[in-house]
Amino acid sequence: MQDTARAAARFRVKTVTGFTGSSIWHAVYAFPPTSRAYLDRGFADFAARWRPILDTFDEVDVNFALEDYDLFVRPLWIDKALERLKAMLLLDLEIKVLDEQVARLARELRVTTQRVNLFEKVKIPETAENIRKIRIYLGDQQTAQVVRGKIAKRKVVERESA
Numbered sequence: 001m002q003d004t005a006r007a008a009a010r011f012r013v014k015t016v017t018g019f020t021g022s023s024i025w026h027a028v029y030a031f032p033p034t035s036r037a038y039l040d041r042g043f044a045d046f047a048a049r050w051r052p053i054l055d056t057f058d059e060v061d062v063n064f065a066l067e068d069y070d071l072f073v074r075p076l077w078i079d080k081a082l083e084r085l086k087a088m089l090l091l092d093l094e095i096k097v098l099d100e101q102v103a104r105l106a107r108e109l110r111v112t113t114q115r116v117n118l119f120e121k122v123k124i125p126e127t128a129e130n131i132r133k134i135r136i137y138l139g140d141q142q143t144a145q146v147v148r149g150k151i152a153k154r155k156v157v158e159r160e161s162a
Contacts, residue, residue: 002056009060
C-alpha cells in the first residue's frame with residue numbers, strides 16, 4: 001500500500017480508494033460476546049499495520065479513502081460474479097493468444113514443409129544427378145590421364161631404344 005501511495009503521487013492521483021480489513025471484524029458483532037481486551041488488541045494490531053501506510057499517504061500528499069462496503073447495497077454474490085467474469089475474460093484472452101500461436105505455427109509448418117519437399121523432391125535429386133555426372137567426368141579424366149601416361153611412357157621407351 002505504501003508503494004501504491006508513492007505510485008499515485010507520481011501519477012498525480014489525489015485519492016486512492018481501498019479497503020483496510022481487520023483481524024477483529026468477525027468479532028465486532030454482539031454474538032458471540034467478545035472481551036474488550038480482545039477488541040483493544042485488534043485495534044492496536046490495526047494501528048500497527050496501518051499507521052505507517054497512512055503516514056506514507058500523508059508524506060506524498062495523497063488521500064486514502066476507505067471504501068464503503070455494505071452487504072445490503074452490494075451483496076457478496078456480485079463480487080464473486082465479478083471475479084468469475086474477470087477470470088472468463090482472462091481465459092478468453094488466453095484462448096485468443098493460443099489461437100494466434102496455433103495459426104502462426106501452422107503457417108511456419110506449411111513453409112517448412114514446402115522447403116523440405118523442395119529439397120527432398122527437387123534439390124537433392126538434382127544434386128545426386130550432378131554428383132553422378134561429376135564422378136563420370138572425374139573417372140573419364142582419370143582414365144584419360146592413365147592413357148596419356150602410358151602413351152608418354154611408350155614414347156620415352158621408343159626414344160631410348162632408338
